[in-house]
Amino acid sequence: MTMTLEGAAKPPRSNTAFASILAALPRIIFAVYMALFFLYLFLPLVVMGLATFNASKFPTVTPWLGTTLDWFAALWADQAMWKALRLSIFIGLGVIAISLPIGTAAALFLNSLQDRSRSFFYALMVSPLLTPGVAIGIATLVLWRQAGVGGGTLLIVLAQASFITAYVMLMVAARLQRFDRTLEDAAIGLGASRLMVFRRILLPYLKPSLLAATFIAFLQSFENYNTTLFVRGTETPLTVYIATKVRTGLTPAVNALGLVLIALTVIAAVAFELSRRSSQRTAKP
Amino acid sequence: MTRSVELIDIEMTFGITRAVEKLSVTVESGEFFSILGPSGCGKTTILRLIAGFMQPTAGRILIGGRDMVGIGANQRPTSMIFQSLALFPLMPVWENIAFGLEVRGVPKAARRRRAEELLDLIALPGYADRMVHELSGGQKQRVAIARALAVEPQVLLLDEPLSALDLKLRQHMRSELRSLQKRTGVTFIYITHDQSEALAMSDRVAVMSAGILQQVATPRELYANPRTAFVARFVGETNAFSGKVERIADGLAVVETEHGTFLGRGAAGLKAGDAATVYVRPEAISLGTGAGGNGLDALAEQLEFEGATAMLHARTEGGQPVMAALPHHRLTDAPPAGARVRLSFEPAQALVLAHA
Amino acid sequence: MHSLVKRFGPGLGSLILLGVAVWLVGMVLAPNLMMLDFSLRPNLTPAQIGGPDDHYTLVNFSALFADPVHRAIFFKTIWASALVMLTTLVVTYPMAFWLAKVATHRAVAWVTVALIIPFWINEVLRTLAWYILLAFNGPLNVVLVGLGILDTPMRWFGDAGVLAGMVYAYILFMLFPVYNSISTLDSAQIEAARNLGASTIQIHRRIVIPHAKAGIATGCVFTFMLAAGSYVAPALLGAPGSRWFTEVIYNWFFEGGNWNRGAAYALVLLTLCMVVVMATLRIFKVNLADVAK
Numbered sequence: 064m065t066m067t068l069e070g071a072a073k074p075p076r077s078n079t080a081f082a083s084i085l086a087a088l089p090r091i092i093f094a095v096y097m098a099l100f101f102l103y104l105f106l107p108l109v110v111m112g113l114a115t116f117n118a119s120k121f122p123t124v125t126p127w128l129g130t131t132l133d134w135f136a137a138l139w140a141d142q143a144m145w146k147a148l149r150l151s152i153f154i155g156l157g158v159i160a161i162s163l164p165i166g167t168a169a170a171l172f173l174n175s176l177q178d179r180s181r182s183f184f185y186a187l188m189v190s191p192l193l194t195p196g197v198a199i200g201i202a203t204l205v206l207w208r209q210a211g212v213g214g215g216t217l218l219i220v221l222a223q224a225s226f227i228t229a230y231v232m233l234m235v236a237a238r239l240q241r242f243d244r245t246l247e248d249a250a251i252g253l254g255a256s257r258l259m260v261f262r263r264i265l266l267p268y269l270k271p272s273l274l275a276a277t278f279i280a281f282l283q284s285f286e287n288y289n290t291t292l293f294v295r296g297t298e299t300p301l302t303v304y305i306a307t308k309v310r311t312g313l314t315p316a317v318n319a320l321g322l323v324l325i326a327l328t329v330i331a332a333v334a335f336e337l338s339r340r341s342s343q344r345t346a347k348p
Numbered sequence: 349m350t351r352s353v354e355l356i357d358i359e360m361t362f363g364i365t366r367a368v369e370k371l372s373v374t375v376e377s378g379e380f381f382s383i384l385g386p387s388g389c390g391k392t393t394i395l396r397l398i399a400g401f402m403q404p405t406a407g408r409i410l411i412g413g414r415d416m417v418g419i420g421a422n423q424r425p426t427s428m429i430f431q432s433l434a435l436f437p438l439m440p441v442w443e444n445i446a447f448g449l450e451v452r453g454v455p456k457a458a459r460r461r462r463a464e465e466l467l468d469l470i471a472l473p474g475y476a477d478r479m480v481h482e483l484s485g486g487q488k489q490r491v492a493i494a495r496a497l498a499v500e501p502q503v504l505l506l507d508e509p510l511s512a513l514d515l516k517l518r519q520h521m522r523s524e525l526r527s528l529q530k531r532t533g534v535t536f537i538y539i540t541h542d543q544s545e546a547l548a549m550s551d552r553v554a555v556m557s558a559g560i561l562q563q564v565a566t567p568r569e570l571y572a573n574p575r576t577a578f579v580a581r582f583v584g585e586t587n588a589f590s591g592k593v594e595r596i597a598d599g600l601a602v603v604e605t606e607h608g609t610f611l612g613r614g615a616a617g618l619k620a621g622d623a624a625t626v627y628v629r630p631e632a633i634s635l636g637t638g639a640g641g642n643g644l645d646a647l648a649e650q651l652e653f654e655g656a657t658a659m660l661h662a663r664t665e666g667g668q669p670v671m672a673a674l675p676h677h678r679l680t681d682a683p684p685a686g687a688r689v690r691l692s693f694e695p696a697q698a699l700v701l702a703h704a
Numbered sequence: 705m706h707s708l709v710k711r712f713g714p715g716l717g718s719l720i721l722l723g724v725a726v727w728l729v730g731m732v733l734a735p736n737l738m739m740l741d742f743s744l745r746p747n748l749t750p751a752q753i754g755g756p757d758d759h760y761t762l763v764n765f766s767a768l769f770a771d772p773v774h775r776a777i778f779f780k781t782i783w784a785s786a787l788v789m790l791t792t793l794v795v796t797y798p799m800a801f802w803l804a805k806v807a808t809h810r811a812v813a814w815v816t817v818a819l820i821i822p823f824w825i826n827e828v829l830r831t832l833a834w835y836i837l838l839a840f841n842g843p844l845n846v847v848l849v850g851l852g853i854l855d856t857p858m859r860w861f862g863d864a865g866v867l868a869g870m871v872y873a874y875i876l877f878m879l880f881p882v883y884n885s886i887s888t889l890d891s892a893q894i895e896a897a898r899n900l901g902a903s904t905i906q907i908h909r910r911i912v913i914p915h916a917k918a919g920i921a922t923g924c925v926f927t928f929m930l931a932a933g934s935y936v937a938p939a940l941l942g943a944p945g946s947r948w949f950t951e952v953i954y955n956w957f958f959e960g961g962n963w964n965r966g967a968a969y970a971l972v973l974l975t976l977c978m979v980v981v982m983a984t985l986r987i988f989k990v991n992l993a994d995v996a997k
Contacts, residue, residue: 195933202735257713328824
């Protein structure tokens with residue numbers, strides 16, 4: 064890499080060992096960086112996972128009080144956890160029911176607009192993503208209090224949907240941007256109605272992005288804490304349940320829950336990726 | 349012959365730009381009709397107006413004698429082949445072909461049968477279940493044609509469908525399109541910027557420039573008797589010498605130019621004193637003093653061999669370039685670069701058009 | 705609007721419009737305007753509402769800056785969020801560059817999966833993992849003392865814990881935008897710069913970073929916003945001395961019982977984030993459309 068002509072012609076012999084170390088230095092630094100990066104990324108998870116199998120009442124790996132699977136049984140028997148899980152799933156489905164159609168509509172709306180009004184609406188639509196989650200929760204809470212509706216499942220769904228819709232919109236809009244509008248003309252020219260063009264041409268084209276958006280919307284809802292915290296009323300979805308456990312008595316059963324969730328999401332992600340690849344293979348654009 | 353498509357005083361403006369100036373054209377039933385012009389001349393706009401994707405600013409469109417006002421693109425007896433073909437990528441070939449039948453509520457079995465018949469027609473039997481991306485360019489082309497024919501249109505609209513193909517395939521598809529049109533008897537309206545394509549396939553050609561209809565004629569007529577300077581220059585190669593009409597005698601105009609005095613067929617309405625241009629095709633110019641009396645001196649510059657002929661590029665004393673197509677048997681005595689040459693052409697082969 | 709109806713027909717077109725209106729008006733604009741209205745009113749008992757005290761006032765905002773504790777927490781939240789943002793950028797930049805320009809396709813696929821796995825679980829569990837790791841009698845202290853690096857266990861909870869937990873939580877929000885923008889850089893530019901004699905640092909400073917500025921801006925905007933609005937990490941990994949502005953807001957709502965003041969504080973937080981977004985976009989000369997991808 065060095066450009067010095069004299070240096071290249073006559074390398075100082077005595078310094079070769081030192082020079083080779085010096086040359087390897089960036090590699091060494093980089094290797095250390097990579098190791099630290101992944102250590103940082105996985106150490107907490109590994110510790111959390113291992114703690115599940117420790118007989119200690121408080122989740123930790125030090126000291127190791129004996130290996131056990133009891134905490135999975137404790138998790139299985141935890142009725143409050145099941146209730147929280149059911150609620151989270153219900154909320155996730157509710158968010159999908161609102162965000163998927165509206166987010167798709169928003170993407171279609173944006174796609175049909177002209178330049179100037181488009182950037183205005185675009186800014187308005189992505190603004191919930193740049194708003195702190197607590198502010199979204201609070202704004203929803205105070206609005207609905209005026210209508211006499213207090214915190215609870217309905218408000219959780221509405222508050223979450225208000226920003227998750229933006230994710231759906233972005234995902235659908237990204238695919239829509241690559242859509243060839245002459246396909247619509249072609250279908251119309253062959254006698255199709257507007258509705259048929261939508262159902263037979265546009266919707267099948269958007270299908271992959273709609274599936275991905277459904278997945279992401281559910282995950283975002285399922286994971287949400289900040290917004291939910293303010294609009295939950297007396298309801299306890301899963302994230303809130305886990306957070307309150309820290310105060311009411313943390314046991315490795317929560318770690319077991321974490322392990323199960325990781326396993327489930329990894330399986331879902333792999334399945335999703337595989338189905339995406341296979342559908343890509345059968346229908347290359 | 350019956351009238352298939354009539355455009356009556358059509359105009360189209362987008363905001364302040366005028367895409368199509370007031371024009372009227374009648375396309376006969378079963379005709380292969382081309383609209384030829386450089387890109388941006390308004391030809392695609394006309395096609396989209398006929399298809400119903402746009403409404404004209406003024407004027408009427410009749411198809412099969414029926415006024416098309418208020419009739420949407422999906423209810424017109426037309427069918428279009430797009431420049432990009434616009435095949436539906438997520439449907440197999442047969443569903444593409446049968447899409448027009450599907451939206452008309454034809455049962456699936458009948459749709460499939462019809463699609464297979466059409467696949468036979470376009471010489472792609474057995475391709476029904478292929479996906480679009482598995483086809484070659486020429487095969488896609490044919491599927492697009494089959495899809496457009498499946499709805500049994502009165503008029504097929506083709507928007508430069510061959511432009512994406514390579515030269516060999518394009519020439520092959522030309523003759524295929526032409527024979528398909530003759531077999532089916534469907535009226536074809538074909539848009540192209542490629543004059544050789546238009547001349548080779550069409551019964552009649554309309555030439556457009558800057559939204560203005562220049563001339564509608566058979567390919568032969570268009571080549572032999574261009575009505576405007578634009579047509580003369582756009583259709584085929586030509587030499588142009590501008591000057592002033594001295595007088596008109598026996599239908600021949602005598603034109604004074606700075607390269608000499610030339611005789612040529614005067615267009616109707618041409619009179620003495622008009623500023624005019626003499627147009628001569630390169631193949632009408634021969635080396636040496638031929639019969640007829642139009643002669644000019646030039647300096648040979650280079651010779652381009654083109655197969656059947658060779659194009660001699662020369663320059664007059666006034667600096668004007670002149671092209672002459674030399675037939676094969678004259679190549680042996682072709683002048684070397686820098687040689688003085690005498691060129692000549694018959695008055696019957698020269699056309700004189702007054703300046704607009 | 706006209707083009708919408710023209711493209712989708714009157715039925716579907718109006719459904720689309722209706723959906724967009726319900727979202728933008730009912731779920732985005734109305735709640736925020738109501739929050740603004742709320743923040744400008746004093747906290748009244750039901751009996752006082754409509755009475756002489758029910759008028760617009762800035763008292764909820766002035767209270768924030770009059771209270772030294774709240775003021776200090778507010779400003780601390782700003783600079784600590786900025787610190788989280790910068791740390792995340794420094795930590796992820798080499799990885800982003802490596803993924804975009806050095807790693808093979810296979811390596812990128814594997815590393816991406818490895819990076820994403822921790823993020824399939826929610827922020828609360830992720831923070832909980834750190835809570836377990838950093839506990840006073842937890843594994844980190846045991847290992848560090850055992851190795852002789854520390855004499856006595858450290859109290860990690862507090863500023864250090866919050867920083868570690870937050871950077872961890874938001875790494876991907878920085879990594880992916882930066883990675884995406886670097887990967888659009890033509891590698892030949894790097895080679896050309898090197899060929900012209902540029903050092904590694906010069907290459908990054910003059911070629912890679914300017915090219916990746918949209919991605920860097922995006923990552924910074926998101927990381928700052930998420931950090932400033934974070935609640936879990938300070939609640940779990942913090943100490944009394946490292947309180948976060950969101951915790952103050954929460955207390956106004958659910959312990960102090962003054963929603964008007966809470967709304968005002970939340971609005972200040974929202975405004976802060978918007979200002980940071982706008983300023984960052986202006987500084988990096990980036991357009992909003994490049995941010996949300």
